[in-house]
Amino acid sequence: MATEIIMPKAGMDMVEGTVIKWLVQEGDKVSTGDPILEILTDKVNMEVEAETSGTILKILAEEGEVLPVMTVIGYMGDEGEAVPDAPEAPKVEEAPKEQSEETPKEEPKKAEAPATTSEKGTDSYDVVVLGAGPGGYVAAIRAAQLGAKTAIIEKQYFGGTCLNVGCIPTKTLVKTAEILHQIEHGAHRGIVVDKPTIDMAKVKKNKDNVVKTLTGGIGALLKSNKVAIYDGLGTVEKDNKVTITEGKDQGKVVSFDKLILATGSVPVIPPIPGLDLPGIMTSTEILDLTEVPKELIIIGGGVIGSEFATIYNAFGTKVTIVEMMPKLIPNMDEDLSKELEKQFKKAGIEVATGAKVEKVEQAGNGFAVTVSGSKEEVFQAEKVLVAIGRKANFAGLENMDIKKDRAVWVDEYLQTSRDHVYAVGDLTGKIQLAHLASAQGMVAAENAMGARKKMDYRFVPGCVYTIPEIGSVGLTEEEARRSHDVEIGRFPMSVSGKAIAMGETEGFVKIITDKRYGEILGVHMVGPSATELAAEAVAVMSLEGTIEELSNMIHAHPTISETIMEAAHDVHGRSIHLPKK
Known part of the structure; x- marks a missing residue:
């Protein structure tokens, strides 16, 4: 008899799932445990595995179709075996809750959220993280890795501003812009095409798909690390408790030993007459x-x-x-x-x-x-x-007795004025960057678990995804001249063999050094791959490499990274590929 392939119930609250992609076709032979399709639940992407070995006899559900849990979406069995007529899908609201006991074998066990009971009482945790942005979800995972019973509370979506309405969607749009830029400048390479048109609805759909994939991935990571997830706005109360005041888990109370605040930021709307008119947009x-x-x-x-x-x-x-x-x-x-x-x-x-x-x-x-x-x-x-710009988001923190003004005050260990409460990300008023928030999240989680690790802000790279790109780390020239006797090296992209071959010769690399010791104080770049090259500057500066050591590093040819080596040589007037000064 043919075996049913069903839409699994991946969690107590799941009532429906979306078929994202079939990984097999009718007639394919599979073995037990082989992934056969990918589905999307409310917050997680997951693969469904074959229960038994056999042949895929029939696929009933189309990609993109949303179906109730336990719906038959296909059949597998022996080759040539008859397939019964597909049963009518039950209505979502009729899916009985007791079906959670009938979870099929292919459902990954570690995707389940952990039980919220312990010796300390119901809904009690070692570490609770408020906010699931790039600082919050990283903090939660690191705390769980270190053995903490951990929960995270999020009112809107995994990944915060960066993943949903910031870095990731804008970079998806920037890539589309780059493709258009390349098409526009392709004629001199002998590529002749008609002027392209933009289907903005499809551009938006592609952006949304990228975001959906990554938010689902974060949910899966949290669950795989056994981080309990609460859906709603967490309002911090006295006595080390957080009450869920909005959302699906409204009314639940979560207690904690340590709390990490990661509520992020919101766009600033200045008091300019007319900015409240309908149709005025923010970056969201x-x-x-x-x-x-x-x-x-x-x-x-x-x-x-x-x-x-x-x-x-x-x-x-x-x-x-x-x-x-x-x-x-x-x-x-x-x-x-x-x-x-x-x-x-x-x-x-x-x-x-x-x-x-x-x-x-x-x-x-x-x-x-x-x-x-x-x-x-x-x-x-x-x-x-x-x-x-953006400002700190204090939603849910109104009742907290902690030191805050335009941001929440933290010390070098990311502790607030309350020793058992930490804060990370835009909420702290530091540089508003996702990668800094993630770094803070790891430090805060480790310190919450007993470490004494200081947060280092000296080598935080800044990237601007324009055409051409910008990458920067360390002091600006103006800042460096206030406290150092400086030497500066420059190398233009117009002399780089790789940049010329790419047809992207706008920009330069600029390196600022301390004249006495050769310390690299700042690296600033405009040009192709500048956002990627910032990592080399961070690595060398973090390891206290001098300008001599950087200039002696062998760089592959032809690459854009050679421009960093040439700029390093130029600090002392020794660039091979620049005319003698």
């Missing part, structure tokens, strides 16, 4: 556009604004950036800012620096933005994006 709303706007005004020329300027300029939008400070990406080295502004203007992006937005008004089907500076101007556009 712009990710849901399904049509390419004709014009876009971006208020804020920092990292977020600059990346969206690159994206929509490549999509064919007329982009204008309005930045109140005298330069773009104000916190980075001035030479990087100048080069970025030059490349933006070359690409057709209008840049207004030293310009303050006075008001925003409705104008027909779009908006009029009045700007003051050297002169008063009015810019008009179909859409307006507010991208001036």
Whole structure:
């Protein structure tokens, strides 16, 4: 008799699942334990394995189909064996809860959340993490790895801002922009194509699929490390307790020995008249556009604004950036800012620096933005994006007696003013970067479990995913000159063999060193692969390598990384591939 393949029940609360991808076809032979399809539950992607050996006789469920648990989605058995008529799928609401005892063999046991009872009482944990962003989920996993009974509370989605409405979706869009950029500049290579068009709905769908894949992966990682997951807004109360005040687990109370706060940040909306008008976007709303706007005004020329300027300029939008400070990406080295502004203007992006937005008004089907500076101007556009930064998210922390102002105060061990409470990520008011939040998450978890590890902020790389890319680590030239006698080496991308072969010759590498000791104080890059090359600078600087040691390192040829070696040689005027100074 043919064996049924069913939609498994992966957890007590699961009532339906989505068929993501069949890994087999009808007629394929499989062995017990072979993965045969991938499904998506409410928060986790997982593979379903074959219960027995045999032949895939019939596939009933199509990819993308959402079905109740226990639904027959296919049959396997002996080759040529008859397949019964497919039973009608039960309604989701009729799936009885007692079916949780009938979980099929292919369901991975370690995907189950651990029971929330212990000797300390119901819903009691060694470590509770509030927020499942890049700082929070990393902290939870590290704490669990160290033996802590751990829970994580998340009100919205795994991965936080970065994965859902930040780094990952924007980088997915940047990749689309890069492809368009390559097509536009392909003619000189002999590649002649018609001008491409943008199907923004498909662009958004691709972005959403990438996000869904990664959020599901984080859920699987948490469950595999036996981290209990609570769905809702956690509000911290007295007596080491967190009450779930919103969401699916509303009303539950979780107690803890140690608490790690990782509630992240939210976009800043400045008190400018008109920014409350319908249609004004933040970096969250712009990710849901399904049509390419004709014009876009971006208020804020920092990292977020600059990346969206690159994206929509490549999509064919007329982009204008309005930045109140005298330069773009104000916190980075001035030479990087100048080069970025030059490349933006070359690409057709209008840049207004030293310009303050006075008001925003409705104008027909779009908006009029009045700007003051050297002169008063009015810019008009179909859409307006507010991208001036983010602020700490204190939701759920209102009742906490901890030291906080614009951010939660932490010491060098990431402890708050309460010894048993730690904080990580944007909430701490440090550099707002996902990779820093993850690093803080690991340090905080280790310290919560008894270590005394200091957080080191000296070599945190900064990346801007524009065209061309920007990578930076360490002191800017201005910062370095305040406390050091400096020497500087530069090497332009226009001399790099690999960059010339790629047709991406814009930009440079700049290395700032201490003249007396040869200490590398800062490395700043504009050009192809600059965000990847930042890792080399971090490695050398973290290991206290000198400029002499960096210049003596053999770099593969032809690579963009050679530009770092050449810039290191140039510190002492010894670059082989630059004319003698």
